[in-house]
Amino acid sequence: MTKQELTSYIQEKFSGEIQVIENDQKEPYLIIQPKDLHRFCRFIYDDTRLLLTFLMNMSGVDTKERFEVVYNVCSYRYKLRLYFKILIPYDKAEFDTIRDIWPVADWFEREIWELFGVNVNGHPNLKRFLLPDDWDQGYPMRKDWQGRDVITLPER
Amino acid sequence: MGLDEQKPGEEKVPIYNEKLADGNLILTQANKILTVAQARSLWYLLFGTACCAIELMATGASRYDFDRLGMIFRATPRQSDLMIIAGTITYKMAPVVKRLYDQMAEPRYVLAMGGCAIGGGPFYYDSYAVLRGVDKIIPVDVYVPGCPPRPESLLHGCLEVGKKIKQQKMTDWRKR
Numbered sequence: 001m002t003k004q005e006l007t008s009y010i011q012e013k014f015s016g017e018i019q020v021i022e023n024d025q026k027e028p029y030l031i032i033q034p035k036d037l038h039r040f041c042r043f044i045y046d047d048t049r050l051l052l053t054f055l056m057n058m059s060g061v062d063t064k065e066r067f068e069v070v071y072n073v074c075s076y077r078y079k080l081r082l083y084f085k086i087l088i089p090y091d092k093a094e095f096d097t098i099r100d101i102w103p104v105a106d107w108f109e110r111e112i113w114e115l116f117g118v119n120v121n122g123h124p125n126l127k128r129f130l131l132p133d134d135w136d137q138g139y140p141m142r143k144d145w146q147g148r149d150v151i152t153l154p155e156r
Numbered sequence: 157m158g159l160d161e162q163k164p165g166e167e168k169v170p171i172y173n174e175k176l177a178d179g180n181l182i183l184t185q186a187n188k189i190l191t192v193a194q195a196r197s198l199w200y201l202l203f204g205t206a207c208c209a210i211e212l213m214a215t216g217a218s219r220y221d222f223d224r225l226g227m228i229f230r231a232t233p234r235q236s237d238l239m240i241i242a243g244t245i246t247y248k249m250a251p252v253v254k255r256l257y258d259q260m261a262e263p264r265y266v267l268a269m270g271g272c273a274i275g276g277g278p279f280y281y282d283s284y285a286v287l288r289g290v291d292k293i294i295p296v297d298v299y300v301p302g303c304p305p306r307p308e309s310l311l312h313g314c315l316e317v318g319k320k321i322k323q324q325k326m327t328d329w330r331k332r
Contacts (some may be wrong), residue, residue, distance in 0.1 A: 131285075132248040140284040151288075153281035 001049070001080060002075075003028050013043060020123040026117065034095050037086055041098045049142065051077040058108035060116045061085075063144045067118055069095060094119040115141040187326050194237070194263070195318035201236035202229040203256065206243025208270040208304040215307040215318060225314060233259040238317060239294075240310075243246035244279060245287045254259070257294045263324075265317050268296045271303045
């Protein structure tokens with residue numbers, strides 16, 4: 001399945017709800033509505049023509065306008081790769097868990113919850129993960145974060 | 157004079173007397189022989205937190221061969237004399253380092269290996285997680301700069317630790 005076929009196949013199933021980002025990579029890059037996230041993930045996992053059963057990576061982004069969560073999935077069966085992301089506004093910083101589909105998302109979501117302060121709805125185990133146990137300085141991966149011990153690189 | 161060359165009628169000399177007469181007797185100070193023995197058997201704690209540990213392993217392997225200095229890795233701090241901080245120490249790791257140092261028996265020595273252990277290295281600026289120098293939590297005897305240091309540098313640093321040990325008096329141990 002080529003990039004174009006894969007994009008149009010997914011768009012047929014989710015007409016009008018999926019936005020495609022044009023790029024010159026070999027894999028399609030989509031934007032999913034946060035409310036459709038779980039349904040979309042369940043679809044690409046279960047669909048017999050896709051079988052995107054492996055969540056390679058999942059990362060949070062702060063773009064200074066909103067949060068984004070980027071998912072990279074691939075299919076061993078059909079040698080497919082797909083990237084998609086959801087956009088999360090600052091004033092409603094939450095998204096749904098997909099831990100029940102890909103169990104590996106447990107740690108990824110905990111990391112995003114801890115470092116960005118984005119709430120993960122339905123996650124069963126949201127507790128301190130990477131930061132020290134006595135951490136009290138907020139969410140260090142946010143762009144507007146100011147730390148106590150951070151020494152800023154001087155301008156050249 | 158061996159037993160074979162003994163002639164009949166000659167008085168038999170005990171072997172230990174013979175050895176003493178040959179000059180196999182060493183006169184030295186207790187302090188000196190203790191410090192030399194200590195400097196030549198520096199067992200180090202197998203503790204690596206980042207890429208410097210790869211270089212530490214290379215130095216311990218056959219090409220550079222720590223063993224010829226009498227340095228053998230120990231997997232427990234209670235049997236170690238030297239702690240080589242090989243790698244970045246984060247704020248989360250710092251209590252663990254402090255605890256491992258406290259578990260080591262006196263006399264104990266610390267070698268800070270690489271830029272991260274000396275002063276934060278490339279993580280000095282704009283980092284919320286990295287401790288800027290391991291000497292903020294434990295005393296460091298020898299600093300080996302590099303990113304990571306070559307095995308030759310590390311070997312030289314360990315010899316410097318040995319020199320430092322040899323300069324010590326037995327009375328110094330109590331002060332540390």
